[in-house]
Amino acid sequence: MNKKFLSAILFGALMVTSTGTFVSCKDYDDDIDQINNTLNDLKSQIAALQTAVDNGDYVTGITKTADGKGMTFTFSKGSPVTVTLDVKDGEAGAPGTPGKDAQQVTVDEKTGELKIDGEGTGIFPTKDAAKAPVKADGGYWYTLNEKGEYVNTNIPVSGITVSGSEADGYTLTVYDAKGTPQVIELPTASSLISEIEFVGYRSYTGTNVSKENGFVPMHQGAVTYKAFRVASSEPMKNWKGNKAKLKAGDVTVAYNTNGLVARITPNNIDASTLKFSLVNSKNAAAPLTVSLSEFTNGDAALTRAASKNGMYNVNFACEVIGNVPAADIDNSAWEKKFGTSTKPILFGLTSSTLPSKFDVAMESQTDAMSINKVKIDDTTNGTDITATDPTATPAGNPHKIESNKTYTLSLEEAAFVYDSYLEFQEDQALYWKIEYNQADAPMSFTVKRMPDSQTPATINITVHYAQMDGIVGRKVVSVTPQTNLNGIQLSDMKKLDIVAADANDLSKNSITVPLSKMVEALGNDGYITWKADADLTKTSTLAYGNIYIIGDNNAPIADTYVVTFLKSDGKITTNAAEAASVRFTFKNNAAITLDQNYVATINFASNKVDKYYGNIVNTVYFPLSFSIPAFTDLLQKDENVFMDEKQEVASAYMLEKYDETASGEWTSTYKFKGAFKNLAANVAKGFTFTFALDNDANNKPADNKTSADLALIAAGSYNSTATTSVAVTAANANDVAITLRNDYKAKSYGKALTVKVTAPKYVGVYTYDATSFKIKVLSPIKEGKFMAEGGAVKIAATGTTDITKNNVWGETSGAQRYELFYGASKKQDGTFDNAWSRKDIKGVKFSSDGIKFTVENEDGVPTKAQLNADGTTKVESTITLRAVGNKGDRSKLKVAVTDNWNYTIEKEVDVVVE
Secondary structure, eight states, rough: EEEEEOOOOOOOOOOSOOOOOOOOOOSSSOOOOOTTTOOOOOHHHHHHHHHHHHOOOHHHHHEEEETTTTEEEEEESSEEEEOOOOOOOTTTOOOOOOTOOOOEEEEEETOOOOOEETTEOOOOOOSSSSOSSEEEEEEEEEOOOSSOEEEEEEEEEEEEEEEEEEEEEEEEEOOTTTEEEEEEEEEEEEOOEEEEEEEEESSSOOOOOOTTTTTOOTTTTTTTEEEEOOOOSSGGGOOOOOOOOOOOOOOEEEEEOOOOOEEESTTTSOOSSSEEEEEEOOOOOEEEEEEEEEEEESOOOOOOOTTTHHHHHHEEEOOBOOSOOOGGGSOOOHHHHOOOOOSSSSSEETTTTOOOOSOOOOOOOOOOOOOOOEHHHHHHHHOBBBBSOTTTTOOOOOEETTTTTTTEESSSSGGGGGEEEEEOHHHHHHHHHHEEEEETOTTTTEHHHHOEEEEOOOOEEEEEEETTTTTTHHHHEEEEEEBBBEEESSSSOOOEHHHOTTTOOOTSSEEESSSHHHHHHHHHHHHHHHHEEEEEEHSOGGGGEEEEEEOOOOOOOSEEEEEEOTTTTTTEEEOOTTTOOEEEOOOSSSOOOOOOOOEEEEEESSSSSSTGGGGEEEEEEEEEEEOOOHHHHSEEEEETSSSSTTTTEEEOOOOOOOBBBSSSSSSOOOEGGGEEEHHHHHHHHTTEEEEEEEOOOTTTTTBOOEEEHEEEEEEOOOSOBBBSEEEEOTTTTTEEEEEEEEHHHHHHHTEEEEEEEEEEEEEEEOOOOEEEEEEEEEETTTTOOEEEEEGGGGEEESEEEEOOOEEEEEEOTOOEOOOOOOOOOTTTTTTTTEESSSSTTEEEEEEESSSEEEESSGOOOOOOEEOOTOOOOOOOOEEEEEEEEEEOOOEEEEEEEEETTSEEEEEEEEEEEE
């Protein structure tokens, strides 16, 4: 019997080379847990990986699953995908049941033959107490020979292998039990980079430079540097900072990138997570560490983040070079590494193997090292401390800080600073509950305790720093914590759908947010203090700057809104003790940027001088967004009129008489309200625009004429004096129409004329993109057809046959039946007379070719009906047909209907002689 079988699931080591190393799975007891419940088999797992790649995503990490039988791929945007084989391994002496993806590898107990999936291989591994008889390596099964060596059987192993690297991307290969591979290429951020280019310098101030689009060109600017050699190890002997102590002979370099900016293509990858280096044309790396951070066009703190436009700030950090002789640190020796200002060695930025152009020049800096001040909360405050007493009082007034807010200190000329950290007096740190984590944030701190009196208290902070040359120094800054009740979010996202409203109407375009969450967060004592100290007269007046709304782009909304505080009954109040909610009402006199979210912030002003930080009792906020109706919801095309697939052309069937020409014809007029749903109602909401016929000389629909040559647009009067454009308003929306010019109506009928929608606005301030559509003016009768009972008109072979409305009739373009014969029509005096069945019919005629039958009526016009006094029909209107051929003959009855727009439909129906 078989001793045991193994199920192999194999993983390649993640290496820089493209070759994977296989490792056999040795868990024989447990089934694989379903790591991803939605990817429950190997096929769907592989499909999920392929879908992620096809959607432009890329791999950010690969890890083995906890049981060692699968691999999890994390992606930059999508959810992680786990790939695992369904394997179940048998116990020794009992084969068990393999999983559907398992490859059964057995050694026959009697014969010692190696079997794959129950089939003999003719291979007999050597038995060895210390070594396994079979192992997997490099995608193949190996067996032990009598020399104690493993020999390749050339039998492939089913399983999974991943090879490659972050630089080149990864290759996933899945082998089935027959060794057939399925390969998926998995890109990474590095492997996707197609171009690295330098944009320029934002802040280079050398001579004879000029900016182009805000940047100094690469050939005019440079990165400046200054090298330092540590003369003695003594100054840093007792250094307590995070970095290693500098020793005599160490060399450090201070770099100023002067706002160097690079662009990485494509822009959908996060280049800030990748490793970059600066290399010269000989591929020698500069002695520095390169990182990319979010592009900023100013001096704001840099963060590691992806850039929407592919632009990044390029940052350099010093690498310590040890044991450099003093003779090798003078300028001439160091310039051998970077070149001189006249003959610079140019460097390029590289990630993996793709370099940028060699555009970066290095320029030696002659400025003396100067560390004079400390910056806290964008305010400089500091003095040199030469005494050893850390409690020495610094010059200047203490800087006011807010309790429970984290502050970060920085040193002036930070490029010259090798390392730094903060020190607090032990008693002050305990009393003020100062939070400080030197290991993770050596220059940041938070004061957690609030002052319990109006007497300002001072905290002295010692800033220890080590310069690039190994010299250490200290500075002391003083801060004064002030009370500030924590910022509180009043509500979840509020959305305002802007509507047309009078500027003084506070009932519309308003967002009202209750203060209940603030009251709850403050607690009983805090709320009592708030009611006593908050001054709503200063808070609600925008001029005090205590209320502001900031968008995602950090731009504020202009003061086009009114803020009021309301009592529980909805009445306005300026008494904090009565305030139950706050209302923001927005005016319609300026457009708000809509494609972003905003945060409305209220700083409640204090009526107590110097008690609160910034004289603000507390801050509340809530997120909000604004929207206006979509253009397509305001100019909403009727799908029964715009019937083409892309809804670009309106088939405009005229409905009734709107005006007439000098000759008495109805004007070929179509009102736009029939093509657009709720047109008048939407215009009344504040939607304004102009319908204008296109006069582009390159767009001539008929007779070498433009749309403006062929038609008119008017509201109320549709004769030849009308114009080619009309501004649509609430007053005329139901009447605006297009009319074909009488001189060209025959040639322009049914042609796709272009109508432009210009100057579309909402409530007078929000502008939509101009657009256009096409319209074909059509007659419902001309675009219709004729029908006969049973498919053909039947006439007798001898004598005459009267044909009535029951035998033949018409259908409009909308499949509405109408009669081709006269019927009763009630006159104003109450009597009845003959008339056509539709008001838009001018006349009906029947005819034939005279070969098989003839039409006996004069001019082919149906006889008039004989009517009773009550309008009922005594004798039907008819046409009389006479057969002149033989029984069984077939022919055509010609029918012509002319409408009151003077368009005629001429078609035939079948006639059968019986």
